[in-house]
Amino acid sequence: MALSDEELDRYARHIVLPQIGGAGQLRLKAAQVAIVGAGGIGAGAIPALTGAGIGHLTIIDDDRVELSNLQRQPLYAENQIGERKVDLAARYIGKRNPHIECRTIPDRIDGDNADAILSDHDLIIDGTDNFATRLVVSDAAVRLGIPLISAAAQQFQSQVALFRGKPCYRCFVGDAFDADDCDTCAELGVLGALTGTIGNFAALLAIRTIVGIGPDAAGTLHLLDGLSLGWRQIRIAADPACNACG
């Protein structure tokens, strides 16, 4: 695999960085990344991943655009209300970067389909809005041995972490939320700019992970408080009794 003259020009600001270079850009081009959820987090991550030239993006979401999404989901426009988010995300990706092979899955991910949908990827980004789905995605990532970036935002709080094996997301939240579908932003609200920021940060973690830049971020939770504007980092301890990775 090589980069064409057009790609060398397109990614020139990456390639000039010694930590990326042509070799790093080729790693991005070869990468297969699954994005679970094309809502606020996904819509924050997808533009950065598209611009960065991730070669293969799979977008998984069963939602259609609603008026109340437009407050925080810049991939969609008012005249697209009612259309499938995955179709619109794919159209955005295709217009912005024709080098990306985009696969769309207009389904809700669950325990029955997660392994089949997520296998054959190098990295998973989860931006779904409830614990039950996040745990399903995390358990599948552990089983399949695929690194997972899990991101969430609610009200003025947001968090994002890279997980690779142990510890996993379930070590962090435990088993109490498997049936919990009630922590959605519809009920509690969320600052729109915060989902975009944390989604973009998830894309930054993804690019670092794929290229292999900087210290390994696995197992560290990054928290951004939209009120105090403070970033905090917490090391997550592996739970030896974890039902997924223990």
Ligand SMILES: [Zn+2]
């Ligand atoms: Zn675990």
